[in-house]
Amino acid sequence: MEKILEILKSIRSDVDFEKEDKLIDNGILDSFDIVSIVGELCDEFDITVTTDDLDPENFNSAKAIFELVERILDEA
Amino acid sequence: MAYTSLMFLAFLLLTVVVYYIVPKKWQWSVLLVASYGFYLSSGVEQVLYILFTTLFSYFAARWMQKLRDDNQAQIDAMGEITKDEKRAMKKAVNKKIHTIQVVTVLVNLLILGLVKFANTFVRTFNEMFAFFQWDASIPLVNILVPLGLSYYTFNSIGYLIDVGRGKYPAEKHLGKFSLFVSFFPVIVQGPLCRFQDVGQQLQQPHKLEYNNLKYGAQLMLWGFFKKLVIAERVSVIALKVFHSGFSDYTGSHVFFGVLAYSFQIYGDFSGGTDICRGAAQMLGINLPMNFERPFFATSMGDYWHRWHMSLGAWMREYVFYPVMLSKPVTAVSKKFRKKFGAHAGKIVPSVAAPFVVFFLMGIWHGITIQRVVNGLYHATLISSSVALAPVFKKTTEKLKIRTDCFSFRLFQMLRTFFLLCISRIITQAATLRHAARMIKTLFTSWSWDFILGIDKKIYTYGVDLKNMQVLVCAIIALLVVGILQERGVKIRESLSKQNLIFRWFMILALLVFVLVFGMYGPDYNASDFIYAGH
Numbered sequence: 295m296e297k298i299l300e301i302l303k304s305i306r307s308d309v310d311f312e313k314e315d316k317l318i319d320n321g322i323l324d325s326f327d328i329v330s331i332v333g334e335l336c337d338e339f340d341i342t343v344t345t346d347d348l349d350p351e352n353f354n355s356a357k358a359i360f361e362l363v364e365r366i367l368d369e370a
Numbered sequence: 371m372a373y374t375s376l377m378f379l380a381f382l383l384l385t386v387v388v389y390y391i392v393p394k395k396w397q398w399s400v401l402l403v404a405s406y407g408f409y410l411s412s413g414v415e416q417v418l419y420i421l422f423t424t425l426f427s428y429f430a431a432r433w434m435q436k437l438r439d440d441n442q443a444q445i446d447a448m449g450e451i452t453k454d455e456k457r458a459m460k461k462a463v464n465k466k467i468h469t470i471q472v473v474t475v476l477v478n479l480l481i482l483g484l485v486k487f488a489n490t491f492v493r494t495f496n497e498m499f500a501f502f503q504w505d506a507s508i509p510l511v512n513i514l515v516p517l518g519l520s521y522y523t524f525n526s527i528g529y530l531i532d533v534g535r536g537k538y539p540a541e542k543h544l545g546k547f548s549l550f551v552s553f554f555p556v557i558v559q560g561p562l563c564r565f566q567d568v569g570q571q572l573q574q575p576h577k578l579e580y581n582n583l584k585y586g587a588q589l590m591l592w593g594f595f596k597k598l599v600i601a602e603r604v605s606v607i608a609l610k611v612f613h614s615g616f617s618d619y620t621g622s623h624v625f626f627g628v629l630a631y632s633f634q635i636y637g638d639f640s641g642g643t644d645i646c647r648g649a650a651q652m653l654g655i656n657l658p659m660n661f662e663r664p665f666f667a668t669s670m671g672d673y674w675h676r677w678h679m680s681l682g683a684w685m686r687e688y689v690f691y692p693v694m695l696s697k698p699v700t701a702v703s704k705k706f707r708k709k710f711g712a713h714a715g716k717i718v719p720s721v722a723a724p725f726v727v728f729f730l731m732g733i734w735h736g737i738t739i740q741r742v743v744n745g746l747y748h749a750t751l752i753s754s755s756v757a758l759a760p761v762f763k764k765t766t767e768k769l770k771i772r773t774d775c776f777s778f779r780l781f782q783m784l785r786t787f788f789l790l791c792i793s794r795i796i797t798q799a800a801t802l803r804h805a806a807r808m809i810k811t812l813f814t815s816w817s818w819d820f821i822l823g824i825d826k827k828i829y830t831y832g833v834d835l836k837n838m839q840v841l842v843c844a845i846i847a848l849l850v851v852g853i854l855q856e857r858g859v860k861i862r863e864s865l866s867k868q869n870l871i872f873r874w875f876m877i878l879a880l881l882v883f884v885l886v887f888g889m890y891g892p893d894y895n896a897s898d899f900i901y902a903g904h
Contacts, residue, residue: 324671325686326720326756329694333703345691346535369457 295360301334302356311356318350328353335359341366371411373558373645374597381408386583386652394575401549401572401653408554409517416516419485423478424544424551427526430474431533431540434467438536471534475527482523488513490737518557520734524684526551529565531688538566546573553655555646559639561660561680568657576654585862586651591880593644598888599844601637604630606832612798620815624808626828628791631798633845636664639678658683663852668782670751670789681734685727693723720756724749735797740805744796751789840887 302311309322317323323331331353332343341363352362371378385404389397409417441463445456488511499506529550533540541547550569556562563569576582611619611627640661647657660680667673674682693699703718728749735741766773792809799805819825829835851861865873 321675325690325694329691329723332695333700333707336700337704337707343695345695346537348687348691348695349537 295356297338298335298360298363299356301331301338302359305330305334315355315357318354323353331359335363339363339367371408373642373649374594382649382652389576389653390578394577397575398546398549398573401553402545405549405552405554405557409552409557412517413514415514419481419516419519420522420552423481423522423526424548426477427474427530427551428541428544428547430470431530432542434470434530434534435540437463437467437470467534471530474530478523478527478530482519485513485515485519487737518559521557521560521562522551524562524681525565528562528684528688529569532565541565541569543573549573553650555650555653555655556657559642559646560678561643561646561658562684563658563680568655571655579654581866582654583652584866586648586653588862588865588877589648589651590645591648591877591884593641593646593648594884594888595844595880596637596641596644596848598641598884600841600848601634601641602889603833603837603841603844604634604637608634608798610831613800619808619811620817620820621812622815622817622820624795624812625791626821626831628794628798631794632665632787632791635794636661637848663855665787665849666783666852666856667786668779669755669786670748671755673786673790674748674752681731685731689730690723690727693726699723717757721753724752728752740797740799740802743802744793747793747796844883844887 299311302309305327306323309317311317314320314322318328328348332348335341336343343362343366347362347366352358371381381404385400389400389404392400406417409420441459445451445459448455492508492510496507532538541550547569549572550563550565553563553568553572556568607630608627611623612631643660647660650657658680660678662676662679664673664677667676699718699722706718725746728745729742731745731748765771772778791812795808795812796802796805799808817825820827823829823838829838833841854861865876868876
């Protein structure tokens with residue numbers, strides 16, 4: 295989880311990722327941020343995130359992103 | 371049947387009455403009959419196209435669903451199997467589903483492309499023959515572009531991709547799926563809809579609610595105001611500036627023209643959307659937003675989150691993300707990230723994807739050199755705003771410019787508006803050469819006497835003093851409503867909390883304003899929505 299927060303902070307230092315739980319619904323992250331985050335996640339955890347995983351609910355909070363990564367790692 | 375015609379209002383009234391009278395389980399069939407009735411009013415032959423798209427997409431989705439279900443049943447029947455075996459089975463079926471998905475999407479696009487652009491291709495070939503002085507020419511194809519072709523094709527493609535991705539199961543009921551494809555308020559000019567949202571709403575029972583009728587009718591009235599009072603009025607000016615030849619214009623004439631066109635296209639398109647969304651709301655269906663005060667956009671990126679939002683969302687979901695996450699783009703992006711850091715990694719996809727998206731956006735509006743140039747113009751602006759973001763940040767910090775205040779936001783809004791004016795000149799000028807001249811003039815010759823109406827020439831553009839006053843009042847009303855909405859005021863809800871007299875005064879004043887100042891001349895053709903048919 296710390297690693298994910300670190301990645302998120304490196305991309306958008308102006309957002310409080312520990313508190314925000316509507317990153318997509320409130321338009322805090324834009325599509326370029328999402329792609330950057332996905333790129334970092336793929337590098338860091340050696341996973342493949344596909345377009346099927348790009349549901350807003352998977353990116354609304356750091357916790358949701360953490361759960362997505364866990365799910366992908368689990369399925370791999 | 372145009373949305374601004376009396377015929378449509380009568381048709382809508384009849385549909386609403388029948389819709390709420392019949393048992394709730396039949397409501398969807400009332401809408402299906404109404405939608406096909408609406409569609410048939412524009413010609414019998416057109417129905418064949420929409421029927422084909424409906425049946426083709428329905429069966430393709432059902433096929434994909436069957437493959438997935440059978441695979442799951444097989445896995446369940448096998449009892450205890452290893453994770454690897456399970457993954458291999460899923461991978462095999464996903465490959466098949468992916469093939470069906472790609473083929474069906476391509477077929478839909480092919481129909482769209484052939485019907486919309488057949489004659490563009492023919493003309494291009496003929497020009498090529500002429501260029502090489504070959505004695506050959508292909509006759510133009512007498513092809514009918516069916517009503518709402520782009521909209522129902524894009525909706526069907528979205529549905530096919532979603533079912534292929536396993537986001538939701540394929541719809542089993544052919545009639546209910548047909549309603550999603552043909553729902554009459556969205557068929558002409560959108561907004562583009564997602565099946566899991568609008569498709570589901572259309573199937574649910576809806577009880578008669580006064581608020582839905584009231585808010586729906588109010589939204590329609592606001593749409594008529596934008597379309598008939600503002601858009602129709604300024605269109606006269608825009609038409610004169612852009613299409614009556616270009617010889618001795620000054621920068622202020624061009625600015626006046628492009629300003630008029632900006633209000634025309636916004637009033638026309640967003641007014642049309644308000645009418646559609648209002649009509650749907652009267653039936654208890656909430657359609658997605660398509661406009662969120664684009665004049666207040668502070669950047670081009672922000673603009674595309676406010677203008678034709680449903681097309682933007684569609685492009686993001688089905689073009690932008692797949693391109694960004696495609697293997698070649700991610701591989702290059704990864705290399706950049708490793709070598710030059712996170713920002714460089716962001717630049718690669720941010721350059722690649724907007725070019726694909728805006729090229730397609732350009733084509734959506736028609737294959738002309740001006741549309742393609744305009745697409746590239748937008749892509750360049752978006753890409754460079756991402757790529758140069760750190761430079762802008764450093765510059766504002768160095769120059770000690772405050773960015774968290776109204777004056778900076780106002781500057782951003784004016785800058786965005788100006789960049790959009792350039793885009794509108796590119797698409798609206800008679801040719802690309804004219805566009806270049808108009809843009810050049812914009813920077814070289816200005817006449818304040820003209821802009822301020824001192825030399826009175828401004829009234830010779832088809833809108834006299836009285837009409838100009840109406841126009842100014844209407845645009846002020848539009849801007850005031852926009853500012854209130856930007857501040858989070860929900861106009862219709864706020865109005866409903868006011869006293870009866872004030873409430874009815876406002877509504878009746880708007881109604882009278884539309885009836886008195888709406889432009890319905892003898893030559894007025896209510897069907898001429900700019901976006902209809904795109």
